[in-house]
Amino acid sequence: MKLELKNLYLGFGKKVILKKLNLQMATGKLNLIVGKSGSGKTTLLNAIAGLNKPLEGNILIDRVKRPDDLKFSYVCQNPEILFFNKTVYDEIAYAFRANNVPEDAILERVKENMNYWWLDHSKVAQMDPRALSGGEQRRVALAACTVYQPGIMLFDEPLASLDSYTKAIIVECIKNIAKMRLVIVVTHQPGAFLDSDTNVVLLHNHEALQMTGNDFLKSALKNNSLYPLPEWYATVMEPFADVPRELPMLKAQEVFDFLQAIQQGVI
Amino acid sequence: MSHQTKTSIISGVNPVIKTLVLFGIAFLSIAFSFHGPGWAVIFSGMFILFAMSGVTLADFKAIFGKSLVFLLVLFLIQSFQFNPLKMAFDKGAVAVLQALSLILAATSYVMTTPNSALLYTWSQILFPLKLFKKRELEGLILIPVLAIRFVPEVFNEFNRIRFAQAARGISYKNTSILAKAKNLVSILYPLINRSVIRAADVAQILYLRGFASSGPARTFYKEYKIGVGEFVYTISIGVLFFAAFQLDSFIFSAG
Numbered sequence: 322m323k324l325e326l327k328n329l330y331l332g333f334g335k336k337v338i339l340k341k342l343n344l345q346m347a348t349g350k351l352n353l354i355v356g357k358s359g360s361g362k363t364t365l366l367n368a369i370a371g372l373n374k375p376l377e378g379n380i381l382i383d384r385v386k387r388p389d390d391l392k393f394s395y396v397c398q399n400p401e402i403l404f405f406n407k408t409v410y411d412e413i414a415y416a417f418r419a420n421n422v423p424e425d426a427i428l429e430r431v432k433e434n435m436n437y438w439w440l441d442h443s444k445v446a447q448m449d450p451r452a453l454s455g456g457e458q459r460r461v462a463l464a465a466c467t468v469y470q471p472g473i474m475l476f477d478e479p480l481a482s483l484d485s486y487t488k489a490i491i492v493e494c495i496k497n498i499a500k501m502r503l504v505i506v507v508t509h510q511p512g513a514f515l516d517s518d519t520n521v522v523l524l525h526n527h528e529a530l531q532m533t534g535n536d537f538l539k540s541a542l543k544n545n546s547l548y549p550l551p552e553w554y555a556t557v558m559e560p561f562a563d564v565p566r567e568l569p570m571l572k573a574q575e576v577f578d579f580l581q582a583i584q585q586g587v588i
Numbered sequence: 589m590s591h592q593t594k595t596s597i598i599s600g601v602n603p604v605i606k607t608l609v610l611f612g613i614a615f616l617s618i619a620f621s622f623h624g625p626g627w628a629v630i631f632s633g634m635f636i637l638f639a640m641s642g643v644t645l646a647d648f649k650a651i652f653g654k655s656l657v658f659l660l661v662l663f664l665i666q667s668f669q670f671n672p673l674k675m676a677f678d679k680g681a682v683a684v685l686q687a688l689s690l691i692l693a694a695t696s697y698v699m700t701t702p703n704s705a706l707l708y709t710w711s712q713i714l715f716p717l718k719l720f721k722k723r724e725l726e727g728l729i730l731i732p733v734l735a736i737r738f739v740p741e742v743f744n745e746f747n748r749i750r751f752a753q754a755a756r757g758i759s760y761k762n763t764s765i766l767a768k769a770k771n772l773v774s775i776l777y778p779l780i781n782r783s784v785i786r787a788a789d790v791a792q793i794l795y796l797r798g799f800a801s802s803g804p805a806r807t808f809y810k811e812y813k814i815g816v817g818e819f820v821y822t823i824s825i826g827v828l829f830f831a832a833f834q835l836d837s838f839i840f841s842a843g
Contacts, residue, residue, distance in 0.1 A: 334646055335646065370751075370755070372751055393755060394755055394756070395751070395752055395755035396752075397748065397751075397752040400752065402749070402778050402781075402782050403749065403752055403753060403756070403774075403778050404778065404781075405773060405774050405777035405778050405781075415756075415758065415774065416756045416757030416758050417757070419757070419758050419759060419767070419770075419771060420757060420759065465756060466752075466755065466756050468756075468757075469756065469757040475755075
């Protein structure tokens with residue numbers, strides 16, 4: 322599946338927030354939308370979801386104008402607010418029941434999806450979702466929002482307010498989904514998702530720059546105003562911003578290995 | 589429309605005076621049956637008030653657009669009561685103009701008065717209740733303030749939750765009325781849940797800022813006084829209605 326934004330202008334009334342967006346996103350690679358607060362990340366995601374009408378330009382899905390009844394999952398910020406059922410099972414199964422899917426099929430799909438998001442069906446299925454820990458609530462919400470498994474999945478800040486253990490689980494799950502579906506993630510924590518070939522859309526000064534994960538790191542190292550990388554990474558890696566090879570991702574072990582390789586003269 | 593306070597000349601006017609003037613406009617608009625010339629004067633004044641409040645033409649269009657159905661219904665209800673046609677039209681038109689002047693005045697008020705000022709206003713206006721029980725007073729003051737603060741937010745939240753639930757596969761279209769009603773729970777439950785939590789948060793924040801029945805009294809960052817500006821503001825509105833009334837009387841008595 323391929324999503325294309327052609328000469329897209331987004332905003333409210335006369336206020337233009339993003340202009341001249343010409344971007345491509347596809348299944349197979351994780352698509353990250355990053356930028357400073359107020360740069361228009363959620364506005365762009367909402368436009369793709371169909372919540373905001375573009376001021377100008379087109380959104381194409383597989384070269385056809387985005388249909389109004391496009392099937393997609395949209396995980397909003399703090400998706401736990403959407404809970405309204407008594408048990409975790411009912412919460413995840415609700416959309417199936419509302420669409421008259423047979424109960425046997427629902428059980429299988431719910432179990433499968435709970436396992437995928439590292440939720441123990443036998444332990445939490447009959448619990449009140451609001452009584453779970455923050456990390457478990459987030460995973461239940463993600464399971465409930467993605468259980469339909471449409472071709473496009475949109476995530477708005479899926480890692481906000483989580484501990485590092487839960488973050489790692491969620492990142493892994495989302496990356497795996499991206500292998501088979503068109504996944505777009507808006508995040509303030511690109512380091513958690515970033516791989517050298519990740520498709521990064523960096524929003525800056527009302528425009529969008531599309532690049533690979535590696536190019537994103539190099540650009541941000543050269544120009545801190547584009548995107549502020551973590552201080553430890555920027556301090557250590559700044560001298561290598563121009564090296565003609567891939568930089569380590571935002572992980573301590575990778576940076577350590579990179580520096581060791583330089584010391585040993587491998588690079 | 590979300591409650592975003594505009595910075596303008598009117599923003600600086602004592603909110604208590606603004607509230608009293610708003611009630612004055614409501615009373616005068618309803619109590620006196622102005623004719624064409626009178627309404628022309630009132631609306632000219634209202635548009636000047638609008639401009640001084642920092643409200644743009646786009647804001648006005650949005651407000652007018654949102655009120656259009658209400659005004660139309662009001663027109664029909666009012667005109668159906670009267671006969672012949674000319675009288676029915678006149679009565680309907682007057683009702684619409686009265687409502688519109690109130691909408692404009694209320695918009696100018698809400699857009700130039702921050703929540704802290706609203707809190708201050710109601711605590712001053714309901715001051716006599718302090719003689720009775722303070723806890724009841726806090727409740728009474730909080731009701732209008734929280735309503736003004738929360739109503740637009742609840743509407744925004746409603747749309748956000750509806751959209752997010754629809755993206756989960758819950759359909760609100762092309763289903764039976766029973767299914768629609770059932771699916772509405774998926775919006776209302778999170779909406780009420782979230783509103784109650786937010787209201788509790790705001791109440792706790794107000795308590796921590798001294799808005800409590802015991803302990804030190806609530807402090808306001810800005811000290812509101814009654815000065816020249818307040819007199820000019822009040823007298824201008826008074827003059828506006830006086831001019832409208834005089835012009836109306838002059839033209840119609842001369843005719």
